Amino acid sequence: MFGEVALINRASKRGAFSGDLLTRSSRRLLAVASLLGLMATAACGSDTTAAPAPAGSPTAGGAVPAEALVVYSGRNENLIGPLLELFTEETGIEATPRYGDSAELAAQLLEEGDRTPASVFLSQDAGALGALEDAGRLETLDDADLDLVAPEFRSSEGQWVGVSGRARVLVYNPELVAEADLPDSVFDLTEPAYRGKVAFAPTNASFQAFVTGMRVTAGEERTREFLTAFQANEPQAYEKNGLIVDAVAAGEIPFGLTNHYYLYEKAAEAGGIEAFTARNHFFGGGDPGALINVAGVGVLDGKGDERSQAFVDFLLGETAQSYFAQETYEYPLTSGVETAAEGAPALDAIEGPDVDLSDLDSLAETLALLDEVGLT
Amino acid sequence: MTDLLNVPAREGNPLPGRRAVQGQAAARPGRRRGARPPMLLLVPACVTAAIALLPLVYLVVRAFEQGLGVVGDVLLRERTLRLLVRSLLLAGAVTTACLVIGVALAWLTIRSDLPARRFWLVVAALPLAVPTYVAGFAWISFFPQLAGPVGAFVVLTACSYPYVLLPVSAALRRMDPASEEVARSLGLSPWAAFRRATLPQLRPALAAGGLLVALYTLSDFGAVSIMRFDAFTRVIYTSYRASFDRTPAAVLSLLLVAVTVVLVWLEARSRGRASYSRVGGGGARDHGRVRLRAATLPALALVALVAGLALGVPAAALVYWSAVGTSGSLSLGALTSAAGTSLTFAALGAVATTVLAIPVGVLAARRGGRLPALLERASYVGYALPGIVVAFSLVFLSVRYAFPFYQRTPVLVLAYVVLFLPLAVGAVHVSAAQSPPALEEVARAAGARPLAVLRRVTLPLAAPGIAAGAVLVFLTVMKELPATLLLQPLGSATLASQVWTATGVAAYSAAAPYAAVLVLLSAVPTYLLGVRTGALDRRDR
Numbered sequence: 052m053f054g055e056v057a058l059i060n061r062a063s064k065r066g067a068f069s070g071d072l073l074t075r076s077s078r079r080l081l082a083v084a085s086l087l088g089l090m091a092t093a094a095c096g097s098d099t100t101a102a103p104a105p106a107g108s109p110t111a112g113g114a115v116p117a118e119a120l121v122v123y124s125g126r127n128e129n130l131i132g133p134l135l136e137l138f139t140e141e142t143g144i145e146a147t148p149r150y151g152d153s154a155e156l157a158a159q160l161l162e163e164g165d166r167t168p169a170s171v172f173l174s175q176d177a178g179a180l181g182a183l184e185d186a187g188r189l190e191t192l193d194d195a196d197l198d199l200v201a202p203e204f205r206s207s208e209g210q211w212v213g214v215s216g217r218a219r220v221l222v223y224n225p226e227l228v229a230e231a232d233l234p235d236s237v238f239d240l241t242e243p244a245y246r247g248k249v250a251f252a253p254t255n256a257s258f259q260a261f262v263t264g265m266r267v268t269a270g271e272e273r274t275r276e277f278l279t280a281f282q283a284n285e286p287q288a289y290e291k292n293g294l295i296v297d298a299v300a301a302g303e304i305p306f307g308l309t310n311h312y313y314l315y316e317k318a319a320e321a322g323g324i325e326a327f328t329a330r331n332h333f334f335g336g337g338d339p340g341a342l343i344n345v346a347g348v349g350v351l352d353g354k355g356d357e358r359s360q361a362f363v364d365f366l367l368g369e370t371a372q373s374y375f376a377q378e379t380y381e382y383p384l385t386s387g388v389e390t391a392a393e394g395a396p397a398l399d400a401i402e403g404p405d406v407d408l409s410d411l412d413s414l415a416e417t418l419a420l421l422d423e424v425g426l427t
Numbered sequence: 428m429t430d431l432l433n434v435p436a437r438e439g440n441p442l443p444g445r446r447a448v449q450g451q452a453a454a455r456p457g458r459r460r461g462a463r464p465p466m467l468l469l470v471p472a473c474v475t476a477a478i479a480l481l482p483l484v485y486l487v488v489r490a491f492e493q494g495l496g497v498v499g500d501v502l503l504r505e506r507t508l509r510l511l512v513r514s515l516l517l518a519g520a521v522t523t524a525c526l527v528i529g530v531a532l533a534w535l536t537i538r539s540d541l542p543a544r545r546f547w548l549v550v551a552a553l554p555l556a557v558p559t560y561v562a563g564f565a566w567i568s569f570f571p572q573l574a575g576p577v578g579a580f581v582v583l584t585a586c587s588y589p590y591v592l593l594p595v596s597a598a599l600r601r602m603d604p605a606s607e608e609v610a611r612s613l614g615l616s617p618w619a620a621f622r623r624a625t626l627p628q629l630r631p632a633l634a635a636g637g638l639l640v641a642l643y644t645l646s647d648f649g650a651v652s653i654m655r656f657d658a659f660t661r662v663i664y665t666s667y668r669a670s671f672d673r674t675p676a677a678v679l680s681l682l683l684v685a686v687t688v689v690l691v692w693l694e695a696r697s698r699g700r701a702s703y704s705r706v707g708g709g710g711a712r713d714h715g716r717v718r719l720r721a722a723t724l725p726a727l728a729l730v731a732l733v734a735g736l737a738l739g740v741p742a743a744a745l746v747y748w749s750a751v752g753t754s755g756s757l758s759l760g761a762l763t764s765a766a767g768t769s770l771t772f773a774a775l776g777a778v779a780t781t782v783l784a785i786p787v788g789v790l791a792a793r794r795g796g797r798l799p800a801l802l803e804r805a806s807y808v809g810y811a812l813p814g815i816v817v818a819f820s821l822v823f824l825s826v827r828y829a830f831p832f833y834q835r836t837p838v839l840v841l842a843y844v845v846l847f848l849p850l851a852v853g854a855v856h857v858s859a860a861q862s863p864p865a866l867e868e869v870a871r872a873a874g875a876r877p878l879a880v881l882r883r884v885t886l887p888l889a890a891p892g893i894a895a896g897a898v899l900v901f902l903t904v905m906k907e908l909p910a911t912l913l914l915q916p917l918g919s920a921t922l923a924s925q926v927w928t929a930t931g932v933a934a935y936s937a938a939a940p941y942a943a944v945l946v947l948l949s950a951v952p953t954y955l956l957g958v959r960t961g962a963l964d965r966r967d968r
Binding site for chain 2: 121127128129147148149150151152154155157158159161162163164166167168179182186253254288289290412414415417418419422
């Protein structure tokens with residue numbers, strides 16, 4: 052009872068009923084909270100008044116010019132951002148990108164259905180495009196575009212087309228390995244000579260596509276045998292392909308399974324291929340270790356207007372093809388543009404496995420197999 | 428004697444002698460059960476709970492669209508159960524480690540005479556500002572051999588022990604010293620007194636912090652993917668990424684929700700029905716400091732080691748990447764713009780989440796009974812789901828029913844609300860529970876209307892705690908990646924998404940400035956959270 056009386060006295064002295072029960076530190080926190088509130092209000096205000104943003108320039112408000120072409124890109128912003136600016140320069144069409152993981156964007160497109168804001172989808176690999184094609188979410192492309200690219204690098208249904216190619220290679224350190232001692236086939240990497248000497252990136256999509264290609268061409272059993280023996284041969288797992296090339300060039304490990312273009316990127320950073328202590332070895336004779344995969348583009352169902360058409364034309368045109376060749380050292384897929392990868396064989400000289408790239412969408416089975424043999 | 432020390436007392440305990448010993452919960456009726464919750468709180472609380480449960484609509488639709496057989500197949504896969512067990516073991520290990528580290532650091536920095544303890548408390552809270560994907564890359568670049576369960580354990584523990592440290596140090600600071608003193612005067616050793624008098628009073632803080640850590644571990648993708656630990660979230664991501672089939676992902680997500688329901692129920696049980704408020708706003712007597720004497724150096728070493736590993740490894744990696752890189756051509760404009768966007772989204776997320784959390788938290792603190800408890804527990808559903816699942820839920824729902832807002836700020840903010848509600852609800856609940864209901868009763872007796880009571884008594888008293896909750900949400904939104912990538916307005920970029928962009932091409936030196944600004948901007952609110960726990964209280968100066 053007395054306690055309550057005392058309480059009321061204390062409370063009224065401190066002004067409980069004028070909303071003033073605050074200590075100093077709580078005032079400070081409240082000040083922060085009100086600041087957050089102010090920022091929030093300001094942001095809401097700017098949301099409605101924001102001016103249209105030019106391509107590639109980030110805004111908080113998310114204002115998109117009504118006539119802009121919305122591009123979902125599974126390829127990196129550092130690569131595609133400048134390309135979209137070139138596209139706008141060349142065609143006068145504004146492009147607004149959304150970047151993400153290729154497969155996640157494909158899932159998002161499936162979830163959005165026909166209300167998707169996207170007109171075109173630029174994918175890191177053929178698998179995600181194949182999934183959209185299977186779901187009937189893509190337009191059939193013009194023959195004029197399709198014919199620019201060799202049949203093995205586009206959809207047999209004509210609903211997506213490759214824009215740049217990459218080959219699987221064995222990168223090696225020439226100071227540690229003589230050219231004559233290089234293996235003829237990726238299957239040789241299970242031999243004792245390679246114990247603990249091969250780097251690979253098990254979580255990388257390109258490695259998984261390589262395994263899928265092996266399953267498709269050499270069969271499940273042969274692939275399981277290879278993976279089991281490969282795992283037993285103590286390969287060294289790396290998080291990223293670029294790190295593999297770094298490790299090989301530094302002499303930490305003699306060999307690495309990776310894509311061809313990482314070598315040229317790293318060599319350019321280090322001041323040229325001559326001084327760089329890593330080289331690419333391309334397997335031949337239809338070896339699964341020489342799989343050629345592509346990044347490609349598709350137009351969303353119902354979005355086949357002239358702006359989408361212009362975008363596909365642009366990607367297959369000389370500007371974009373040269374851009375991919377120069378910036379990424381990938382293989383251009385239309386004739387007349389040369390790869391910038393010094394010393395790399397021509398694309399049609401690589402004897403990769405005979406795979407329909409649309410068949411590389413059985414990734415789930417690949418992952419189950421990798422999980423089974425413990426390569427994760 | 429055991430009975431005397433059995434604090435906190437069960438609610439409605441009539442023994443006056445017992446109240447005197449506790450120095451807590453004196454002369455108050457506690458939560459009023461039976462009385463109908465006021466509409467003023469109940470209606471908005473139901474709205475909040477409905478928002479939190481939005482992902483369930485999507486998950487149920489997707490999970491069952493191919494029939495019950497598929498659901499059974501997915502659930503009964505050997506891999507599903509194996510990975511669920513692995514993830515639960517990981518969550519158990521991380522939670523245990525976080526509880527031990529959190530209590531040890533909180534006790535050392537609040538209750539001992541550790542040199543520079545205020546500094547250490549703030550430093551020890553700072554890892555909260557480090558995203559798991561940044562910490563993961565940092566750890567694996569210095570210690571590649573950690574890949575696997577050990578690495579996932581280390582990174583998740585280093586990033587999430589502050590979720591225990593902060594509530595426990597706040598509780599230690601506010602706790603009345605009387606019970607421990609009584610225990611000591613009755614002949615218990617300092618350790619026994621801590622264990623039997625203090626630790627039981629920390630139960631709500633431990634349970635709440637532990638639950639947040641456990642659910643965070645279950646839903647995190649960054650650390651486990653970088654450490655290549657095959658965890659449950661990886662199966663969910665894989666089924667989106669590999670098979671483009673959304674049914675297995677939805678079934679597995681529902682399984683995760685079921686696990687969450689069990690964990691939340693366990694937490695509620697362990698918290699018990701005790702009441703923990705003091706009368707008066709901040710009147711707890713200061714504790715004496717325990718002298719560490721010969722243990723001072725080992726204690727210092729422990730605190731420095733934890734903070735050094737949790738903060739030092741990511742910081743060293745950021746500095747190293749910035750120094751060695753050739754891939755960085757930093758545009759200051761892009762950096763500022765991304766920082767502005769991050770701050771805006773985080774501020775909007777914090778404000779919206781906190782406003783929606785207030786009715787749920789106050790109701791749960793003030794009213795017993797099933798409904799308020801149920802509404803509060805509903806808020807945990809989104810927190811336990813991986814960000815990508817919540818994001819796809821909102822893609823599905825907003826494309827169909829709120830198309831004008833799809834890929835606009837409102838839907839993104841809604842995703843943050845769904846993902847991070849419990850951080851704010853917990854803060855509101857705890858701080859409202861600690862302010863005495865007697866003051867509200869007095870105000871009502873003096874004729875104030877319910878809204879006025881809420882506005883002029885309940886909220887001001889709970890304000891510091893509520894603000895701390897808002898800051899916690901703010902920090903977490905700053906780090907959020909998967910939902911931001913899918914739902915942010917077209918053409919916008921945040922610090923987190925720029926870090927993701929740069930690491931996607933292994934351009935760590937280009938990622939470093941964005942990650943560094945992200946951590947530094949988050950350090951300011953983390954510091955304020957440290958202030959909130961009383962580490963820099965005026966009394967100490």
